[in-house]
Amino acid sequence: MGKKTTVRARRSKATLSAPIPPEICAIICEMVADRRGLLILCRMSSTFRAQAQRLLYHSIDLSEKPMRKLNSWAAAVSKHAYLGEFVHSLVLRLPDMVSFEASTANKLGRALSKCVNLKELRILSEGRGSVVGSRHNSFNAWMLNKCSFRLWRFENQYFDDTVLKEFWRKQTELRVLSTGNDVYSLDPDLEILPQLIAVNSDFMFNLPGERPLQRIETMAHNDLTHLQKFEATLTTLNLTRAHPDKTFPIGAVIKLVAESLPNLVHFGYIEEDRCWDVRVSSIFLALLATHVLQRSYHPHGVTSKAVLQKFTKLQTLLLQLQDTWRFVVEGASDAEHYLTTPTDVCDLGRDIMAVCPTLRRTAIHIKLFGMGVSVLTRSQPGETIHEDPGPWHRCETFSMFWDPATVPLPVHDV
Numbered sequence: 437m438g439k440k441t442t443v444r445a446r447r448s449k450a451t452l453s454a455p456i457p458p459e460i461c462a463i464i465c466e467m468v469a470d471r472r473g474l475l476i477l478c479r480m481s482s483t484f485r486a487q488a489q490r491l492l493y494h495s496i497d498l499s500e501k502p503m504r505k506l507n508s509w510a511a512a513v514s515k516h517a518y519l520g521e522f523v524h525s526l527v528l529r530l531p532d533m534v535s536f537e538a539s540t541a542n543k544l545g546r547a548l549s550k551c552v553n554l555k556e557l558r559i560l561s562e563g564r565g566s567v568v569g570s571r572h573n574s575f576n577a578w579m580l581n582k583c584s585f586r587l588w589r590f591e592n593q594y595f596d597d598t599v600l601k602e603f604w605r606k607q608t609e610l611r612v613l614s615t616g617n618d619v620y621s622l623d624p625d626l627e628i629l630p631q632l633i634a635v636n637s638d639f640m641f642n643l644p645g646e647r648p649l650q651r652i653e654t655m656a657h658n659d660l661t662h663l664q665k666f667e668a669t670l671t672t673l674n675l676t677r678a679h680p681d682k683t684f685p686i687g688a689v690i691k692l693v694a695e696s697l698p699n700l701v702h703f704g705y706i707e708e709d710r711c712w713d714v715r716v717s718s719i720f721l722a723l724l725a726t727h728v729l730q731r732s733y734h735p736h737g738v739t740s741k742a743v744l745q746k747f748t749k750l751q752t753l754l755l756q757l758q759d760t761w762r763f764v765v766e767g768a769s770d771a772e773h774y775l776t777t778p779t780d781v782c783d784l785g786r787d788i789m790a791v792c793p794t795l796r797r798t799a800i801h802i803k804l805f806g807m808g809v810s811v812l813t814r815s816q817p818g819e820t821i822h823e824d825p826g827p828w829h830r831c832e833t834f835s836m837f838w839d840p841a842t843v844p845l846p847v848h849d850v
């Protein structure tokens with residue numbers, strides 16, 4: 437009896453110690469949502485470690501981490517090349533050359549060369565996107581010029597584009613480009629960046645018209661002739677503004693875009709965050725409610741049914757407004773919308789969708805009052821408009837510029 441028990445125990449032990457197939461480990465790791473859980477799985481076995489590391493290193497964001505974290509990551513990838521092969525998406529924030537230690541730059545350059553499967557790269561500046569120092573930062577451009585990866589998306593707010601010639605020639609798969617520089621540095625020869633379809637830049641005036649761009653994000657100007665050359669292919673336009681311009685208000689922007697690019701499918705107007713933040717007190721809201729500040733404080737927006745109906749294909753509209761607290765759509769309800777509550781913002785969205793029949797989604801964010809994003813959708817033109825409760829904390833979630841495939845629409849986006 438004792439001998440049989442021993443045999444049964446040995447069989448049980450052998451069964452428990454049998455290795456788990458990598459496919460099962462991969463499924464288990466993918467079900468773990470947090471980084472801490474994946475780190476625990478790394479310690480369980482070599483099989484779990486490989487699958488967990490694949491997820492841990494897939495998307496790396498070091499933009500808000502101290503420099504020692506960047507050093508640690510770069511050292512790990514340099515020492516273990518297989519970790520670099522896992523990296524698909526990487527976000528860095530680098531200091532100016534004067535404070536960028538040579539040892540760190542060399543370590544980072546070696547790590548980047550190991551990321552042979554990298555597809556999405558963002559290189560930000562500690563100066564919050566300023567390119568004042570981009571020319572001397574370009575001393576370290578060798579870090580990119582020596583890499584072999586083929587990107588799909590690239591955001592460069594750090595280097596001067598003109599020193600990345602070797603890098604550009606390798607980017608035969610790049611489709612989305614964001615740069616803090618003037619895009620004049622892109623050679624009009626279509627052999628450079630042949631797959632490019634989306635460009636984000638404040639300065640678009642020198643971009644060659646031969647490129648069949650589909651998506652553009654740039655600063656709002658009162659002249660869009662430099663964008664009309666892309667009218668045959670352009671489906672998505674985001675206009676951004678960092679400072680208010682009383683001579684070119686939101687109503688004038690919508691009118692100009694509708695007249696210049698009536699075939700747009702997705703249009704966004706985004707007033708970006710400024711360094712100051714308006715915190716509205718109960719007293720201030722009371723003043724607004726009694727209309728004391730109607731004529732003297734923040735501007736109001738006006739558009740009309742006739743203007744909105746110039747958009748014959750528009751499916752999504754994105755509005756992020758910093759200062760506008762009153763808006764009217766002439767020819768709709770003609771009501772003045774005092775945008776102080778989420779209900780007011782939803783009513784404005786309904787007015788817009790009522791007069792623009794092709795719209796399937798409208799997202800509006802009034803930053804002045806710190807309200808969340810109000811989102812309205814409908815499945816087909818003419819059908820019932822529904823409010824999407826979210827929660828939606830950032831208006832950028834609905835931008836069709838960066839990754840339109842990930843933005844849900846009621847029906848398939850064309």
